[in-house]
Amino acid sequence: MTTTDIEKAEPEGDGEGTGTDIVPAEGGSGFTPVPSAVLEPSEDPRTEALRTRLLLPLLLPIVSALAIAFYAINLSRALLAGSATGALIVASVLTLVVLFGAAWISSQPNLSTGALVVSVVVLLFTVGAAGLTTIGAAEGGHSEGEEAAGFVPPKGPAVATIEIDALASLKFQASDFPTTAGINEITYVGKGGTHTLVFEEAEFRGFKLAVNGDEVDSGKVEFEPGVYTIFCDVPGHRAAGMEGTITVGDALTP
Ligand SMILES: [Cu+2]
Known part of the structure; x- marks a missing residue:
């Protein structure tokens, strides 16, 4: 035409x-x-x-x-x-x-x-x-983080609280965080720099905490007993050492 x-x-x-x-x-x-x-x-x-x-x-x-x-x-x-x-x-x-x-x-x-x-x-x-x-x-x-990618934060009171510090030296304050099964509140405390906290595991994909400077962010997740890997997904931070585990023990034997 x-x-x-x-x-x-x-x-x-x-x-x-x-x-x-x-x-x-x-x-x-x-x-x-x-x-x-x-x-x-x-x-x-x-x-x-x-x-x-x-x-x-x-x-x-x-x-x-x-x-x-x-x-x-x-x-x-x-x-x-x-x-x-x-x-x-x-x-x-x-x-x-x-x-x-x-x-x-x-x-x-x-x-x-x-x-x-x-x-x-x-x-x-x-x-x-x-x-x-x-x-x-x-x-x-x-x-909004937690609402993206299908992650639904659990409703109800937390059985435990985990404090994870995001250090300016590109590390968490510990390499493992022990806790008990059930709803956990994760408190992410900024100690300098811009950092995030995400899980490696697919069931927590979409869960994300983010801090800048001395900000504090928190969110709830429900854990089954097991070992979960957490890290900061800011480019280069995980490779520099900003990763760790959350070891979840049975709820009856905290
Ligand atoms: Cu980081």
Whole structure:
């Protein structure tokens, strides 16, 4: 559709081009301007053919691939955002808009290239806006820490409290923290620097405490007896020694 529009449009442009080129050549009445006037129009269709037959077929897949990538990235952002049903609605609506938009465009054979470009740009802006608004929601959810990634903090009183200090020397104050099974309150005390506390174990993925300077953060987790690995996920900190274990003993024998 676009190529036919362009092919229709180009010959008119060439016709006008040759007309204006020939007029000064006749007025000049010289021998040399004539061959140049003859050469120019024959050069133009060649470059035009090169443009429409070579450049466009090369550019179109690249541009569509970029558009698809843009669409997919923004859609995946929307899908990663907190609420699963919200993401599903966003994805369904966008896909329906794309499908009906394409159907409508193909049912309008006289639609101009300009109108097509405008509708594609509007669609990309819509997808981009959806991605941007949902990434805000996704980041908001992430900063709340405990509510992200499906971790549900236990409700009820804690049977024990563990104090873990985040030292400026990129260590915790101990390598192991013994406790008893059940709901535990972890108090993370900052002693300098920016640190986090996360678990290696998949069942606590999404639990995260964070401190900066002398801040204190706390959160509840429910432990079964066993050994759990904790660490700071600030890049480089775990490798420097900011990791440890929480050894959970049976609740009946504290
Ligand atoms: Cu750290």
